[in-house]
Amino acid sequence: xxxxxxxxxxxxxxxxxxxxxxxxxxxxxxxxxxxxxxxxxxxxxxxxxxxxxxxxxxxxxxxxxxxxxxxxxxxxxxxxxxxxxxxxxxxxxxxxxxxxxxxxxxxxxxxxxxxxxxxxxxxxxxxxxxxxxxxxxxxxxxxxxxxxxxxxxxxxxxxxxxxxxxxxxxxxxxxxxxxxxxxxxxxxxxxxxxxxxxxxxxxxxxxxxxxxxxxxxxxxxxxxxxxxxxxxxxxxxxxxxxxxxxxxxxxxxxxxxxxxxxxxxxxxxxxxxxxxxxxxxxxxxxxxxxxxxxxxxxxxxxxxxxxxxxxxxxxxxxxxxxxxxxxxxxxxxxxxxxxxxxxxxxxxxxxxxxxxxxxxxxxxxxxxxxxxxxxxxxxxxxxxxxxxxxxxxxxxxxxx
Numbered sequence: 597x598x599x600x601x602x603x604x605x606x607x608x609x610x611x612x613x614x615x616x617x618x619x620x621x622x623x624x625x626x627x628x629x630x631x632x633x634x635x636x637x638x639x640x641x642x643x644x645x646x647x648x649x650x651x652x653x654x655x656x657x658x659x660x661x662x663x664x665x666x667x668x669x670x671x672x673x674x675x676x677x678x679x680x681x682x683x684x685x686x687x688x689x690x691x692x693x694x695x696x697x698x699x700x701x702x703x704x705x706x707x708x709x710x711x712x713x714x715x716x717x718x719x720x721x722x723x724x725x726x727x728x729x730x731x732x733x734x735x736x737x738x739x740x741x742x743x744x745x746x747x748x749x750x751x752x753x754x755x756x757x758x759x760x761x762x763x764x765x766x767x768x769x770x771x772x773x774x775x776x777x778x779x780x781x782x783x784x785x786x787x788x789x790x791x792x793x794x795x796x797x798x799x800x801x802x803x804x805x806x807x808x809x810x811x812x813x814x815x816x817x818x819x820x821x822x823x824x825x826x827x828x829x830x831x832x833x834x835x836x837x838x839x840x841x842x843x844x845x846x847x848x849x850x851x852x853x854x855x856x857x858x859x860x861x862x863x864x865x866x867x868x869x870x871x872x873x874x875x876x877x878x879x880x881x882x883x884x885x886x887x888x889x890x891x892x893x894x895x896x897x898x899x900x901x902x903x904x905x906x907x908x909x910x911x912x913x914x915x916x917x918x919x920x921x922x923x924x925x926x927x928x929x930x931x932x933x934x935x936x937x938x939x940x941x942x943x944x945x946x947x948x949x950x951x952x953x954x955x956x957x958x959x960x961x962x963x964x965x966x967x968x969x970x971x972x973x974x975x976x977x978x979x980x981x982x983x984x985x986x987x988x989x990x991x992x993x994x995x996x
Contacts, residue, residue: 667918670714677938716919722975725758740920743927751944757974765906769941771872780889781866793821806868809851811990827976838989873941875961893961899971
């Protein structure tokens with residue numbers, strides 16, 4: 597999932613700047629190699645061949661890790677409290693080399709090519725399924741992860757949608773996609789508060805709607821509106837969803853990602869499709885700025901995307917036991933709590949949840965009631981052929 601970039605990010609960015617530059621260079625090398633060899637595929641997918649520079653990086657990585665006191669971590673930007681990294685290093689004596697990625701599609705070809713060997717990675721649900729199907733992950737030794745019992749069984753069961761036997765992944769964060777709305781602006785427009793995805797086709801909201809600039813998230817909205825699975829490969833259902841998105845375009849102010857949060861805080865739109873993890877930041881900003889309107893979040897009644905980001909270990913990891921120590925450390929309730937307070941995305945850690953005050957536990961924008969999640973689903977990896985269908989239809993939507 598696309599993660600919020602916080603304001604107070606300078607420290608962690610400085611800490612990992614050298615590694616980030618290395619990863620960017622490698623990504624460019626892989627992209628260059630892919631173009632030269634003529635390999636195709638879905639967005640971000642790398643070729644089996646790599647440039648000489650990438651090969652050199654791999655050799656350096658292999659020599660330096662030595663299977664001992666180091667751990668190579670690959671995670672979303674701004675998705676961990678930097679003090680947690682320091683505490684892990686102090687407790688274990690393991691040096692963490694920390695790289696960041698911005699999308700699952702950026703991460704996948706790096707792991708697939710193996711030019712830089714990471715020991716532990718945090719992809720999203722559907723990408724974990726793809727990595728399992730392509731034999732890119734190692735089974736976890738849960739004897740080395742005793743704190744796994746702190747993960748709420750509800751999220752372990754949820755993970756079976758992409759890791760059927762719970763052999764490869766440990767949930768880290770989860771959340772939903774819903775509608776954020778400006779109560780005052782809706783009142784001015786004479787539009788009731790939204791309760792379903794179909795409300796995003798209300799003509800009174802012309803120029804007031806912010807949609808996610810993401811093929812799966814956009815199609816999820818239209819598919820769910822029509823009562824279909826967001827994982828469908830039915831051509832008729834997809835064509836209908838495409839046409840609905842085209843019909844909606846005159847009402848849409850913009851297709852954006854992170855900007856939904858800031859535009860809504862700035863009063864620039866009435867409604868926007870957004871990730872639930874943004875809500876704590878939004879609530880704090882509304883209060884601190886003394887805004888004369890409130891921003892509320894609703895999970896549409898037709899159901900939505902339930903997403904899970906989880907820790908996995910690549911099959912070629914050279915420091916697997918260190919990676920399992922890392923995962924176990926992050927499952928400790930006080931550590932999971934520290935990460936929740938930093939990144940503000942819901943934690944699946946029941947021990948950490950129990951440490952929250954009652955007001956936060958009852959914040960339904962962050963921790964929704966189970967009955968509000970009826971008909972919700974986790975994204976599945978649909979295969980390259982179906983991905984190509986979605987991408988082609990999305991291009992039609994955007995170009996129409």
